[in-house]
Amino acid sequence: MGLLQLGVSQSWWQLSMPPKDISTNGHLIDHLWNYTTMLCIFYFILVCIGLFGFSFLYSRKRNKTPYYTYGNKKKHLLVTAIIGAAVFLTIDLNITRISNNDLLNQFWKWPDPKTEKVMRVEVMAQQWMWSFRYAGPDQEFNTADDVVTNNDLRVPVNTKVLFHLTSKDVIHSFFVPNVRLKVDTIPGRVTRVWWEVNTPGKYDIACAEMCGTHHYLMKAQLTVLTEEDFNRWLATSEQLALNTNDPDDKNLAWGWKWEN
Ligand SMILES: [Cu+2]
Known part of the structure; x- marks a missing residue:
C-alpha cells in the first residue's frame, strides 16, 4: 500500500530526489553534492566529445595513410598537463575547500550548553x-x-x-x-x-x-x-x-x- 501510494503521488523524478531538508545546515551538503555531480557530468560530456569526436576525425575512411605518434611531443605533454590540472583544481581542490569551510564555519562550531540553549x-x-x-x-x-x-x-x-x-x-x-x-x-x-x-x-x-x-x-x-x-x-x-x-x-x- 505504501508503494502504491508513492507511485500514485510521486513521479520517478521526484522519487530520485533527496528527501526534504529540514535542517539549517543541510543546504551546504546539498550544494556540495550538486556541485560534484554537475562537474562530473560536465567532464563526462567532455570525455564523450573527445572519444567520439576523435574516432570520427581520425577514422580510416578520412585517413588513408596511417600516422603514428607516441604522444610525447611538447604539445601533447602540455595538453595532458592542462586537462589534469583543470580536473584537479575544479573538482578535487574546490571540493576540499568548500567542505573544509563548511566544517570550520558550521559543523564544527559546537554549541556550548554553558552559554546557550x-x-x-x-x-x-x-x-x-x-x-x-x-x-x-x-x-x-x-x-x-x-x-x-x-x-x-x-x-x-x-x-x-x-x-x-x-x-x-x-x-x-x-x-x-x-x-x-x-x-x-x-x-x-x-x-x-x-x-x-x-x-x-x-x-x-x-x-x-x-x-x-x-x-x-x-x-x-x-x-x-x-x-x-x-x-x-x-x-x-x-x-x-x-x-x-x-x-x-x-x-x-x-x-x-x-x-x-
Ligand atoms: Cu547498525
Whole structure:
C-alpha cells in the first residue's frame, strides 16, 4: 500500500530526489553534492566529445595513410598537463575547500550548553536498535531520573540539539537523511554531532554501516515537536522515569557522564 501510494503521488523524478531538508545546515551538503555531480557530468560530456569526436576525425575512411605518434611531443605533454590540472583544481581542490569551510564555519562550531540553549542527548547504538537518553530534571546523565527511549527520538524545533554517541558492540552509523547528517558510533569512543531542525514532523533514522544480520532493520523514528509539545512530552516522561526507573537496573545505566 505504501508503494502504491508513492507511485500514485510521486513521479520517478521526484522519487530520485533527496528527501526534504529540514535542517539549517543541510543546504551546504546539498550544494556540495550538486556541485560534484554537475562537474562530473560536465567532464563526462567532455570525455564523450573527445572519444567520439576523435574516432570520427581520425577514422580510416578520412585517413588513408596511417600516422603514428607516441604522444610525447611538447604539445601533447602540455595538453595532458592542462586537462589534469583543470580536473584537479575544479573538482578535487574546490571540493576540499568548500567542505573544509563548511566544517570550520558550521559543523564544527559546537554549541556550548554553558552559554546557550542546547538540548543534549546521549545515543547508544547496538545490534539492532537505537537508544536515546535525556538528562532529566537534575541535568546529569546516567542518573535515575533520566528519560530513556528506544528507537524513538524526540527533539524540539528551532533548537540546537547536541548528540554524544557511542556503540555497545560493533560500529554503526547514525544517519538522518532529512538532516543530511551521518556519524559513526564506535565502541569505546564518544563521537559528536549537532543539528538545528526547523520543520515539525516524523522522519526516519537509519543505520548506515553494515553491522550484521539485521542491519536493515536498525531504524528509529525522529519526531520534531514544537517547543510546547516537546516540553509537555519531556515533563510527562520525566515524571514517568522518576516513578518507574529502577536505580539498580544495570540495563538502564548504559549512559555516561557528559563531557564537553
Ligand atoms: Cu547498525
